[in-house]
Amino acid sequence: MLRPTALLPDSLRRPLVLSFFLLLAALGIGLHRDYGLSWDEQLDRLNGIISVKYVALRLAPDLARRQPSLAAIPEMSENEDVDHGVIFQMPLVVLEKVLGLEDPRDIYFMRHLVTFFTVLGGVYGFYRLVTQRLGSWFLGLLGAALLVLSPRMFAEAFYNYKDLVFLAFFTLAMYTLTRLLRRPSWLWALSHALATGAALDVRTMGVLLLGFTVGFAALEMWYRPAIRRSLLLALLLYLPTTAAIVVLGWPYLWENPAGNFLAAFQSFSRYRSDMLTQYLGQQISVRSLPWHYAPVWLLVTTPAAYSAAFVAGCTTLAYTIRQQRFSLLRRRTGRQDLLYITWFFAPLAAVVLLHSVLYDGWRHLYFIYPAFLLLALRGVRVAAAAWRTPSGPAARRWSGAALLVVLAGGMLHSAYRIIRDHPYQNVYFSVLPGPVAERLFERDYWGLAGRRGLEWILAQDRKAQVLVGTDARAALVLHNNHLLLPPAERARVVLTSAEQAHYFLTTYRWHPGAYPTSYGPEVYSIRVNGVKILSVFRRP
Incomplete structure (x- = not known):
């Protein structure tokens, strides 16, 4: 071989x-x-x-x-x-x-x-x-x-x-x-x-x-x-x-x-x-x-x-x-x-x-x-050996070549997705369209998108203090991600309840469905390959 x-x-x-x-x-x-x-x-x-x-x-x-x-x-x-x-x-x-x-x-x-x-x-x-x-x-x-x-x-x-x-x-x-x-x-x-x-x-x-x-x-x-x-x-x-x-x-x-x-x-x-x-x-x-x-x-x-x-x-x-x-x-x-x-x-x-x-x-x-x-690399090795053996059956040679081409294409596509979806590669789905994956599975269960949501709110609203809230069970998303803000911006964020907030931020972890209009208009969102992982609503 x-x-x-x-x-x-x-x-x-x-x-x-x-x-x-x-x-x-x-x-x-x-x-x-x-x-x-x-x-x-x-x-x-x-x-x-x-x-x-x-x-x-x-x-x-x-x-x-x-x-x-x-x-x-x-x-x-x-x-x-x-x-x-x-x-x-x-x-x-x-x-x-x-x-x-x-x-x-x-x-x-x-x-x-x-x-x-x-x-x-x-x-x-x-x-x-x-x-x-x-x-x-x-x-x-x-x-x-x-x-x-x-x-x-x-x-x-x-x-x-x-x-x-x-x-x-x-x-x-x-x-x-x-x-x-x-x-x-x-x-x-x-x-x-x-x-x-x-x-x-x-x-x-x-x-x-x-x-x-x-x-x-x-x-x-x-x-x-x-x-x-x-x-x-x-x-x-x-x-x-x-x-x-x-x-x-x-x-x-x-x-x-x-x-x-x-x-x-x-x-x-x-x-x-x-x-x-x-x-x-x-x-x-x-x-x-x-x-x-x-x-x-x-x-x-x-x-x-x-x-x-x-x-x-x-x-x-x-x-x-x-x-x-x-x-x-x-x-x-x-x-x-x-x-x-x-x-x-x-x-x-x-x-x-x-x-x-x-x-x-x-x-x-x-x-x-x-x-x-x-185990996948074992398949690659066999495919490469079949492709490079001229005396072997034609079907085996072409199936080996096909697997190598598919793998090369898959690696290029994965590299493309890593670059395009950065820094939210954690919500990658391989075989599902975005709307289907969004409906069937957990999305940003790590809560990473909360950082970008807070940064957007502070960039748009220049008040000295900005009140931000989320679902009660997801409060840790805001608390964690506000720690990554520069100190001056961090001091402007006031984490509060959804009822008192100027802005409501969600990563959809335990609320996979749409929010009612009573939350106010959606002013910002993040989608990754069609999967919505964050929304910001301006409270009435």
């Missing part, structure tokens, strides 16, 4: 890969100030602040108590978000102090930039993962490009501290796992423990990595007796080191590591609120989601060309499994394919079978997206 790398000489590998990631870094620096403040960001920062206070009181109590702001920070026992790990949040809190950032505008822009670079590290890990499995740096770079050119992922890489950061850490952990299984050593055991611990301290779903590690290590030892001793020793180092990292990076666990971790893990199956979500045109409880909720959301928000490549990859893999059956596992590549299949399908199946609580689309499952792309 001809490798896609034959299309480009290996001498181009270093400059192309370096240029690609430098371009992404430049984009992150140039764009990180464009996004609004998402729904959870203030709560995530507060979680980090509470944990930093807890650590300071344990390690340097006398110094900590001399800090004037300490009393205003809640205690760990008062924190409702203790079930969220803080290994990513605590360094951000420390960094804002080291940099001397005081204004919330500067603080959150810094956090957006650091978040993007963290996700960029996960993209690099995915590049290495694909290169290792498919034996092609060209396909590795293509995989990294597919991940970046996924509009929702691109936008959320700046502000989604939970799901995109978890995707990054989980992907890095899967890469370190493949290296550990291939050549067991203390260095890869420690690297894998660090990546696993970081993932677990972002989302407890990271426990999957422990299962993957132990299960596939056992499979590796079964088929490679020569490495049994070294891999077993690596596991004996990996497991306690991972536990230590998880506890060290999550102060909530310090007093009762096992009990508190179990409580945090169980909290995600007992969601605190009976929240409603818009799905297929109806407001339904997040506790009563139909089985197809996650698969449908994945389909309608993933570029259609990527889904076509995924179907091709799964089809070819299923054919290979049917032909070779268990003999496939005798090869390292076959065992890796099983790992990636498990990575994608097992969490998805678990969510469906266990009726897990999800909301805001399928963001809680974003970490399976790299596995989705890995």
